[in-house]
Amino acid sequence: MKTFIASSPHVARVNRVDSIMLQVLLALVPGILAMIWFFGWGLLINILLAATFAVAAECTVILARGRSPLPAIADLSAVVTAVLFAISVPPILPWWMTLLGMLFAIVLVKQLYGGMGYNPFNPAMAAYVFLLVSYPVAMTNWLTPTMLAEHHLSFTESLRIILDGSLPQGLSWDAVTSATPLDEMRGKLDRDLTMDEIRQSPLWGAFGGRGWEWIAGWFLLGGLYLLWKRIITWHIPASLLSSLLVCATLFWAIEPQTHPFPAFHLFSGAAILGAFFIATDPVTACTTTRGQIIFGASIGALVYVIRTWGGYPDAIAFSVLLLNIAAPMIDHYTQPRVFGHGGKRG
Incomplete structure (x- = not known):
């Protein structure tokens, strides 16, 4: 045999x-x-x-x-x-x-x-x-x-x-x-219009720009499909969107007439596309679990900062590229401890 x-x-x-x-x-x-x-x-x-x-x-x-x-x-x-x-x-x-x-x-x-x-x-x-x-x-x-x-x-x-x-x-x-909704929002806020005045434009829908919010919703559906198929993990998308939402909510709560409703930042521009399809690139993103959470949260915070005070209304691309530079360092400092090293002696 x-x-x-x-x-x-x-x-x-x-x-x-x-x-x-x-x-x-x-x-x-x-x-x-x-x-x-x-x-x-x-x-x-x-x-x-x-x-x-x-x-x-x-x-x-x-x-x-x-x-x-x-x-x-x-x-x-x-x-x-x-x-x-x-x-x-x-x-x-x-x-x-x-x-x-x-x-x-x-x-x-x-x-x-x-x-x-x-x-x-x-x-x-x-x-x-x-x-x-x-x-x-x-x-x-x-x-x-x-x-x-x-x-x-x-x-x-x-x-x-x-x-x-x-x-x-x-x-x-x-x-x-x-203009895109983000361009329109940025330009009118620079002219000292209030949120109530800005939202009178026919460009606006329930959460973001008309059309744009539907597009974001369908990309969200695609992102959930990737999670279901385990092509990506939840760490980067969840931390990115949560960080962006926390920053937007904080400033909106302080002054709602000069900062858009938090959902606007999620459903206008490329936030959801970036969270599920761009920031999760396995080659240029972090590889450790803690590193991915830091990576995503940092991108979300940078997106809000650049959208609010920077020179460009949308900031996914700039934020992702900046964190691509930092990804090796984040991975280095978030490596899990090797078993048997660094523990207390019994």
Whole structure:
């Protein structure tokens, strides 16, 4: 009788990179569909362009190193980076800015450091900040939500704007674009308007901006799916959102006419997207349990500080990148004690 002898590992891997990335992409679908509903087909075009540019950039760099690009492409990490970038930028961002962003994310932030698993910064957020600092006007040129827009851009009209910047005949930029809720809130508070006066605008919904609060809700659903599938743990999302909520509640309780209702900070901008899909990046976040709680709480506090007193109304990208720098130090000081070391002698 023959005996079959196999070397380890004896248990099949279930947490393969491509499987995890595919689950992340699936979890993003509800929020993406909501964004397309409220902001039009430009978002889908941006996703397709960003994914194409990201995959092409990754292939080019790996081929230049004399290696096969198939394993790196098959793990879907470049596609996840592209999708996170595309849903963070305005839906009518010019195509060449999307190209610049993907080159920066894949070539400089990811592959320059050695590829998947070695990048110190979140590539999608690094590309977002690079473009925001370089082209602030284009990066804040968001479309008006469909229920408030004078004209709904078709797929063809959106494609023309992205490719050559041509608006439909008879329309101006003011007719198709508007400030985001965070921009609107920041600008009107700077003009000494009260919260009661600001909320008279049709831009506002129950908690945040109209349309934006629904988008945040669907991304929350996707985040809960990731928790259910155990792709991520609760530590970073819960600590980030709790920290942001505590800061917002504290200042709102002190002066409610100059600080928005706490839920506004959760359901406007990228707080929920950042908490579940960006800050939880396993490569650039903390790895220890205590470290993840500190990491998330620090991001939440920084988001509130930058939104309230900084130069940019939304701050997820800046906060995540700043804590990416601090993640190794946080991990170093939050390592669990090794059994048998540091205890009292009996």
